[in-house]
Structure formats: C-alpha cells, structure tokens
Amino acid sequence: MPSSRSLSHDLGISRNTVVSAYDQLLAEGWLSARQGSGTWVAEGRAFDSVVDALTETGRHNDLIYDMSPGTPDLSGFPRAAWMAAAKRAITDAPDTRLGYGDPRGTLELRLALAEYLGRTRGVVASEDRVVICSGAVQGLFLSLRTLAEFGIDTVAVESACFDISRQQIDRADMDLVPLSVDHDGVRVDQLIRSRAQVVLLTPAHQFPWGVPLSAERRGQVIRWAQATGGMIIEDDYDGEFRYDRRPIGALQGLAPDHVIYQGSASKALAPGIRIGWMVLPEPMVKAITALRQTIDLHTGVFEQLALAEFIRAGAYDRHIRKARLRYRNRRDQLAAMLDEHAPHVGISGIAAGLHALLTLPGDLTIERDTLARARDVGLSLAGLSRFRCEPKDSDQGGLVVGYGATPNHSFPAALNLLRRILPARVAGA
Amino acid sequence: MPSSRSLSHDLGISRNTVVSAYDQLLAEGWLSARQGSGTWVAEGRAFDSVVDALTETGRHNDLIYDMSPGTPDLSGFPRAAWMAAAKRAITDAPDTRLGYGDPRGTLELRLALAEYLGRTRGVVASEDRVVICSGAVQGLFLSLRTLAEFGIDTVAVESACFDISRQQIDRADMDLVPLSVDHDGVRVDQLIRSRAQVVLLTPAHQFPWGVPLSAERRGQVIRWAQATGGMIIEDDYDGEFRYDRRPIGALQGLAPDHVIYQGSASKALAPGIRIGWMVLPEPMVKAITALRQTIDLHTGVFEQLALAEFIRAGAYDRHIRKARLRYRNRRDQLAAMLDEHAPHVGISGIAAGLHALLTLPGDLTIERDTLARARDVGLSLAGLSRFRCEPKDSDQGGLVVGYGATPNHSFPAALNLLRRILPARVAGA
Numbered sequence: 001m002p003s004s005r006s007l008s009h010d011l012g013i014s015r016n017t018v019v020s021a022y023d024q025l026l027a028e029g030w031l032s033a034r035q036g037s038g039t040w041v042a043e044g045r046a047f048d049s050v051v052d053a054l055t056e057t058g059r060h061n062d063l064i065y066d067m068s069p070g071t072p073d074l075s076g077f078p079r080a081a082w083m084a085a086a087k088r089a090i091t092d093a094p095d096t097r098l099g100y101g102d103p104r105g106t107l108e109l110r111l112a113l114a115e116y117l118g119r120t121r122g123v124v125a126s127e128d129r130v131v132i133c134s135g136a137v138q139g140l141f142l143s144l145r146t147l148a149e150f151g152i153d154t155v156a157v158e159s160a161c162f163d164i165s166r167q168q169i170d171r172a173d174m175d176l177v178p179l180s181v182d183h184d185g186v187r188v189d190q191l192i193r194s195r196a197q198v199v200l201l202t203p204a205h206q207f208p209w210g211v212p213l214s215a216e217r218r219g220q221v222i223r224w225a226q227a228t229g230g231m232i233i234e235d236d237y238d239g240e241f242r243y244d245r246r247p248i249g250a251l252q253g254l255a256p257d258h259v260i261y262q263g264s265a266s267k268a269l270a271p272g273i274r275i276g277w278m279v280l281p282e283p284m285v286k287a288i289t290a291l292r293q294t295i296d297l298h299t300g301v302f303e304q305l306a307l308a309e310f311i312r313a314g315a316y317d318r319h320i321r322k323a324r325l326r327y328r329n330r331r332d333q334l335a336a337m338l339d340e341h342a343p344h345v346g347i348s349g350i351a352a353g354l355h356a357l358l359t360l361p362g363d364l365t366i367e368r369d370t371l372a373r374a375r376d377v378g379l380s381l382a383g384l385s386r387f388r389c390e391p392k393d394s395d396q397g398g399l400v401v402g403y404g405a406t407p408n409h410s411f412p413a414a415l416n417l418l419r420r421i422l423p424a425r426v427a428g429a
Numbered sequence: 430m431p432s433s434r435s436l437s438h439d440l441g442i443s444r445n446t447v448v449s450a451y452d453q454l455l456a457e458g459w460l461s462a463r464q465g466s467g468t469w470v471a472e473g474r475a476f477d478s479v480v481d482a483l484t485e486t487g488r489h490n491d492l493i494y495d496m497s498p499g500t501p502d503l504s505g506f507p508r509a510a511w512m513a514a515a516k517r518a519i520t521d522a523p524d525t526r527l528g529y530g531d532p533r534g535t536l537e538l539r540l541a542l543a544e545y546l547g548r549t550r551g552v553v554a555s556e557d558r559v560v561i562c563s564g565a566v567q568g569l570f571l572s573l574r575t576l577a578e579f580g581i582d583t584v585a586v587e588s589a590c591f592d593i594s595r596q597q598i599d600r601a602d603m604d605l606v607p608l609s610v611d612h613d614g615v616r617v618d619q620l621i622r623s624r625a626q627v628v629l630l631t632p633a634h635q636f637p638w639g640v641p642l643s644a645e646r647r648g649q650v651i652r653w654a655q656a657t658g659g660m661i662i663e664d665d666y667d668g669e670f671r672y673d674r675r676p677i678g679a680l681q682g683l684a685p686d687h688v689i690y691q692g693s694a695s696k697a698l699a700p701g702i703r704i705g706w707m708v709l710p711e712p713m714v715k716a717i718t719a720l721r722q723t724i725d726l727h728t729g730v731f732e733q734l735a736l737a738e739f740i741r742a743g744a745y746d747r748h749i750r751k752a753r754l755r756y757r758n759r760r761d762q763l764a765a766m767l768d769e770h771a772p773h774v775g776i777s778g779i780a781a782g783l784h785a786l787l788t789l790p791g792d793l794t795i796e797r798d799t800l801a802r803a804r805d806v807g808l809s810l811a812g813l814s815r816f817r818c819e820p821k822d823s824d825q826g827g828l829v830v831g832y833g834a835t836p837n838h839s840f841p842a843a844l845n846l847l848r849r850i851l852p853a854r855v856a857g858a
Contacts, residue, residue, distance in 0.1 A: 008523070009523055009524050010523075010524045010525075011523070011524075011525070012523030012524065012525035012526065013523075070529075071528050071529065074524040074525065074527040074528055075524050077524065077527050079519060079520065082519060083516065083519045083520065086515055086516075086519060086731070087512065087515075087516070090508060090511060090512045090515060091508065091512065094437070094438050094439075094440070094441030094442075095438050095439045095440075095441065095503040095504045095506065095836065096439075096440070096441035096503065097441065097701060098503040098506050098699035098700070098701040098702075099500050099503055099699065099700055099701060099834075100500065100700045100701070101700075101701055133725075134563060134725045134728075134729070135725055135726055137723075137724070137725050137726050138724060138725035138726075141723065141724050141725065164722075164723070167723055168723055171723050270527035270528065271527070271528050271529045271530075271726075272526060272527040272528060272529070272530055272729065272730035272731070273527075273729055273730070273731065274725065274726065274727065274728065274729040274730070275729070293593075294566075294570065294593070294596055294597055294600050295566070295567060295570050295724070296562075296563040296564055296566050296567035296570065296703070296725075297564055297566050297567075297700075297703065298703065299563075299703065299729075300563070300701065300702055300703040300704070300728075300729055300732050301701035301702070301703070302515070302701070302702065302732065303729050303731065303732060405528075407524065
C-alpha cells in the first residue's frame with residue numbers, strides 16, 4: 001500500500017484520516033503491517049476482494065475512481081524537481097522581471113520551448129513566433145477571437161472533439177462545420193467542399209478516436225491551406241505520449257505559415273500550472289499579443305521562469321520518459337483486461353496519449369446504461385456522445401477511458417470497476 | 430552603494446558587469462571600497478556630482494530611471510518570504526489540487542482574501558463572493574464582458590483614468606461617458622444625468638488626480654446604484670498605501686450588492702505575479718465564472734496557494750507595513766524637493782498611493798516639452814494628458830510621477846533628474 005503520506009496527498013485528505021483508515025483495515029485483517037517495511041494487503045486478501053467488498057455496497061464514502069480523459073497522474077507530479085526549478089526562478093529572477101512583462105512571455109521560456117518543440121515534435125519555431133499563454137484553452141480563445149477580427153466566421157472541426165473547443169467556437173459567434181473522421185483521420189475532402197476558412201485538428205492523436213492523421217491527408221490539408229489561404233489550428237494536446245515506434249511529428253513543421261500550433265504543460269506536468277504555448281504564423285503574433293494585453297497582460301512570471309528552468313535542466317524530458325513508461329504499462333493492463341474479460345468491447349487509439357476509445361456492443365442506450373453503472377460504483381468516465389457534434393453522425397455507443405488520472409496504487413481497483421460495469425456480450429452478437 | 434549582487438538584480442544585468450562597473454568607478458576615484466564593509470561613494474564625491482556627470486552627457490548607456498506610475502519597488506520584493514510560501518504550496522498541495530480546478534480560485538486564497546479585505550479595506554466579503562483572476566486587467570475584462578452579456582452598453586469613467594481601462598471599454602464595444610473630477614472626487618451629478626448603467630471608479634485614491642471620493646459623493650453614487658439598478662466597478666488599485674491617519678475604506682462595504690470590487694497584488698507585491706481578485710454581487714459570480722471557464726479556466730494553482738500562505742502567515746501585512754514606510758519617505762523627499770526647487774509646480778494626491786500629480790505652470794506644450802527633456806536624460810515619466818479622455822476637458826499640463834518603481838539606491842538620482850527637467854518658473858507668473 002502507498003505510505004499514509006503519499007495517499008493523503010493523492011486523495012487530498014489529512015494524513016490522520018489515512019492513518020485511522022489504515023488502522024481500521026489492519027484491525028479488520030484486510031491489511032498487515034510489517035515493522036519498517038510499510039503496510040501490505042494481508043495474505044489471502046487479494047486486492048480484488050477489497051474491491052468486491054467496496055462495490056457490493058455501492059459507492060463507498062463517495063470515493064471516486066477517476067478514469068475521465070485529459071488528466072495526467074497527478075501523484076506522479078515531479079515535486080522535488082519542480083521545487084528546484086521554482087526556487088531558482090524566485091531566487092535568480094532579476095527585479096525587472098517582476099514588473100509588467102512581455103505579453104508574448106519571458107524570453108527564457110520562449111527559447112526553451114522553441115528548442116524543445118523543434119527537437120521532440122518537429123515544430124519549426126524561432127522564439128519570436130512562440131507565444132506563452134495560460135493553458136491551451138486560452139490559446140484557442142486568443143486564436144479564435146483574433147481570427148474573428150480578421151473576418152473569419154466559420155471553423156471546421158472533427159465531428160467528435162473536445163467539448164470545450166466547441167463551446168469556445170460558439171462563444172466567438174462562429175459557425176461550426178463538423179468533418180467526419182475515418183481510419184486515416186479527418187476527411188479533408190469534406191473540408192475542401194465546405195465554406196470553412198479555419199480547421200481545428202488533433203493530428204497526432206485525434207481526440208477522442210485516437211487515430212493519427214495519415215501522411216496523405218496531411219498533404220491534402222496543407223495544400224488546402226496554401227491554395228485557399230486557410231488556417232489550420234493544430235491542437236497537439238498529448239503529442240509527447242507515443243507508445244509505438246513510429247514518431248508522429250507536428251503538422252506545423254510542414255507549413256509553419258499556415259498552422260497555429262498549440263500545446264500545454266497540462267498533460268505532461270499538471271493542468272493546475274496553467275501554462276500553454278502557441279507557435280504562430282508571423283502575421284498572427286502581433287494581433288494575438290495585442291489581444292492578450294487587453295485581456296490579462298501576460299502569464300505569471302515565476303511559473304514561466306520555473307518551467308523554462310525545468311526544461312533547460314532536462315527535468316521535463318526525464319519526467320516525460322518516466323510518465324510514458326507508466327502510462328504505457330497502464331494501457332497494456334487495460335488492453336489485457338478487455339482481451340480477457342470483454343472481447344466484445346472494441347478498443348482503439350491506444351498507440352498514444354492518455355486515453356483509449358472503447359466501442360460498446362450497441363447504441364446510445366447501452367452507453368447511457370454503462371455510464372449509469374459507472375456512476376453507481378463511483379467510477380468517473382466519459383461517454384463518446386459527449387464529444388460528438390450535433391447532429392450526431394452515428395449512434396454507436398462508446399466510452400472515452402482515461403488511464404492517466406488515477407494514481408498508481410488505485411489503478412488496479414479502477415480497472416476492476418471498469419470491468420464490472422462494461423455491458424455483457426449481446427446475445428447472438 | 431548596494432552590493433554587486435543586489436544591483437545586478439535591480440538592473441537585470443549580470444553581476445560581472447556590475448563588478449567591472451564598480452571597478453571602473455573605483456579606479457576613477459568616484460567610489461571607495463573598504464575591506465569587509467562594502468563599496469561607498471568616495472569622500473568629496475557627493476551623489477549629486479555623479480548624477481551631474483551622467484546627465485551632462487545625456488542618457489548614459491541607455492540607463493533609464495523609472496518614475497512611471499503603477500509599479501512598486503521591485504527591489505523590495507520579499508523574496509525569502511515568498512520563497513517560503515511557494516515552497517509550502519509546492520510541497521503541501523494535495524495532488525488533486527494540481528488538476529483542473531475551481532474557476533473561482535482555490536478555497537484557501539478566497540478565504541484568506543475575504544478575511545484580509547474585510548479587515549483592512551472594510552470589504553464585505555464571504556469566500557463564495559470572492560473570485561480570483563489573473564490580475565486586475567483580467568478582472569475588468571471579465572466584468573465588462575459579463576455586463577455586456579447582460580445588455581449593458583454604456584460605462585461612465587472618471588475623465589482622466591487608466592488608459593488600459595478605456596481601451597478595454599472600447600474593445601468591449603461599449604460607449605464611454607467621461608465624468609469630471611473635482612476636489613471631492615468624481616461628479617456624481619453628471620453620472621445621474623447620463624445614460625450610463627455602470628460607472629468605473631477609483632474611490633480611495635483617484636487615478637491620476639489622487640483625491641479620495643468624499644463621504645457625500647459616496648452616498649450619492651450608492652443611491653444612484655440602488656435607485657437605478659446601476660453597477661459600480663470599484664478599482665481599489667493602491668488602497669493599501671495610505672499615509673495620513675484617515676482610513677479610506679472601500680465603497681463596496683456600503684453596498685455589496687451594487688459594487689464589483691477589484692484589487693490585485695500588483696502594487697503591494699509585484700505585477701509579474703499576475704494575481705488579482707474580485708468581490709462580486711451574488712448574481713455576477715456565476716456569469717463571470719462561466720466566462721472565465723471559456724477564456725482560460727483558472728489562475729495557476731501554485732501561485733494562488735503561495736499567496737494564500739503568504740497572507741495567512743502574516744507576511745503580506747508585514748511587507749505592506751514596510752513598503753508603506755518606504756514609499757512615505759520617498760513621497761516626503763519628492764514634496765521637499767518641489768518645495769525647495771520648484772514651488773511653481775503644484776503637487777496633489779499625495780495622501781496615498783505610489784504616485785503624485787504634478788501640475789505644470791502652463792498648458793500641453795509645457796507638458797510635451799517637459800516629457801521630451803525627461804526622455805533626453807533617461808527619466809521615464811507619464812504626462813497627465815495620456816490619461817485624459819477625449820475630448821480633453823482641460824489643457825492644463827501635468828506629470829504623473831511614480832515614486833514606487835525606482836529601487837531605493839537610485840531614487841535620489843531619479844529625483845535629481847526630475848528636478849532638472851521641470852520647467853522653470855514662467856516669467857510674471
């Protein structure tokens with residue numbers, strides 16, 4: 001079992017509460033404590049039995065297992081390395097840096113990201129095209145409003161995509177054109193026939209289906225942009241986490257003047273840090289910077305300098321290598337569980353990222369029932385239909401299962417709950 | 430002289446550069462070094478003579494003395510105390526806090542601010558009315574956009590005010606009604622006769638004139654809001670720094686349901702931190718929070734938790750007490766210099782804040798010429814006309830002199846430069 005200290009961190013409760021819970025479980029014989037070597041699940045009390053005990057009585061003390069997509073394992077946040085970087089930022093930043101700063105972000109962070117994104121994602125970036133923002137959500141907000149000021153009123157999106165992106169397009173009073181996605185990624189032919197001047201894509205790992213955009217389609221969409229003056233917004237939300245050997249670089253590297261590249265530290269480090277970045281076509285830099293200044297000037301300086309130092313010191317690379325191994329292992333466990341217990345449930349999009357798409361044997365009714373069972377047992381999950389644009393182009397049921405969010409020690413229990421709430425094989429299917 | 434380490438911090442240059450500059454000044458006899466007790470201005474070489482030497486040759490190596498309003502002394506930023514608070518935040522934050530968080534801000538910071546603002550500014554605040562934002566600029570952005578969604582299209586402002594506030598009203602496509610300011614503060618009778626539904630005020634210390642809003646006018650504007658359903662946006666940008674014995678509390682305390690109260694850590698700590706706060710009428714909380722979520726979700730969590738800890742530990746109060754003494758002393762030096770060398774230049778607004786308004790003996794031509802001389806000697810200053818609404822209601826020349834920004838060790842030199850660029854007494858005046 002995890003130490004009481006780390007479990008109290010994971011769950012956000014006081015350590016005393018954890019200690020008394022452990023005492024109770026020790027007293028009931030579920031756990032055994034060995035002097036100096038921590039707390040262990042008692043012999044003959046396999047972890048599954050504990051989960052059985054919990055789930056038989058429904059939600060236990062409102063404990064929620066989080067398998068929603070989009071959040072990394074926060075228990076793996078590299079606190080010591082981040083602390084060292086933050087300390088250096090707070091100690092060494094020249095006084096002038098504590099004043100009103102460059103709305104594009106600090107030079108240190110723009111330089112660090114230009115190097116990092118070039119090396120790891122194939123992004124063509126000089127620091128004067130990099131603009132720091134407060135998370136990818138703000139990046140998209142700034143991009144959409146700036147494009148609206150340029151007279152753009154229609155944005156194409158993948159027919160299932162992040163719901164917050166759709167809300168932002170809506171808030172910006174722009175029309176939305178949904179494009180189908182197949183096994184080669186988004187259908188660029190539909191884009192070409194549409195009246196959209198901008199397309200928002202997740203080329204490395206389509207959200208939520210998980211397919212990468214094929215080489216042919218990449219060529220098509222770049223040619224569309226070049227021929228029409230169209231703009232591609234590339235949301236590279238989890239590009240760092242790729243598990244097969246085939247590297248999928250950023251689309252931006254193929255046509256830097258036609259792509260607004262967006263990324264953030266939310267998946268690689270933690271969403272709470274609220275740092276994102278954009279790599280922009282040159283004409284966009286000035287307009288986006290001007291808008292940023294009227295909204296909130298710039299992102300907090302200490303956080304920016306800490307991240308720059310964290311990248312410079314190699315801690316970002318080290319953390320991502322470590323996290324990648326952890327997530328890959330979880331993905332394998334998820335796939336093995338489905339293979340063994342639910343071969344009638346399809347799984348896709350598992351070559352990268354922090355989530356998999358599970359296709360259910362049936363329609364939206366099955367999806368709704370499955371989500372209701374998940375709620376009953378305290379498992380937080382997202383249904384595929386939440387991410388589909390209206391009108392929905394299919395009523396195939398699905399689950400978007402995030403294997404990032406759960407802390408290591410409770411991942412087996414979360415997986416077990418998932419197994420239990422999946423629908424049974426349909427008779428005759 | 431300051432240590433080479435602190436001077437390199439202040440100026441944002443490397444310590445080697447400072448050390449070689451000191452060596453040069455030692456070699457030329459301007460400075461003398463005493464083993465173990467630092468570097469001193471050489472006997473017989475008064476600081477004024479050094480300034481004379483610099484200013485006789487105009488700008489020296491592009492060295493800029495900053496007397497622009499709105500920035501605190503960044504060399505006084507309490508690094509050690511902030512470091513301790515940041516360390517505690519990074520070490521102790523439960524993992525769950527590193528994820529996507531409450532768009533209103535962390536509970537810790539909202540609680541700390543509700544207590545602090547109640548105690549020091551008379552703000553009536555419970556934590557569920559406090560919303561954290563990324564600086565006061567974002568607060569105003571969120572307020573204006575939300576009010577626009579409620580159908581409000583006209584905002585009254587003081588006829589001279591922060592230029593960025595005017596830009597934001599403009600960006601929000603709202604009409605602007607300027608209101609005159611006299612020795613009792615803003616002319617509420619003009620507001621009552623206008624068609625404005627919202628008024629943006631700086632009641633504690635009008636920017637840039639520096640007068641507080643009188644008790645009678647406070648009553649008038651509150652009655653206007655209550656009778657018409659109007660809304661007051663109270664920008665309490667430097668309310669902590671009051672030098673006379675008369676406390677001027679926030680307007681918000683008189684009518685919490687009619688005032689959007691806004692403040693930030695930019696003047697008390699440093700603008701680079703980018704943390705501000707709003708205390709809102711209950712119906713505004715939900716709408717502003719919803720808008721915040723589509724813009725950028727929330728402010729960085731570590732900074733929020735660090736500031737909460739900084740306030741909780743009493744470091745915020747201690748820092749403000751210390752800074753208040755420092756600024757009061759500078760204000761006294763500024764007033765004494767004017768009294769002695771430029772009695773024909775008026776000074777006002779000095780009971781509070783980080784700036785004074787200097788009225789020049791003449792019109793905008795005099796102001797323009799004075800600013801040109803300031804630029805020539807490397808003194809950064811703002812002219813009053815920059816803050817006036819169009820059409821300008823007066824052509825009285827003025828300077829808005831910030832005595833906060835300059836580090837302690839160069840304040841005498843900055844003051845000396847200011848003395849030199851002030852216009853001479855007009856013949857016959």
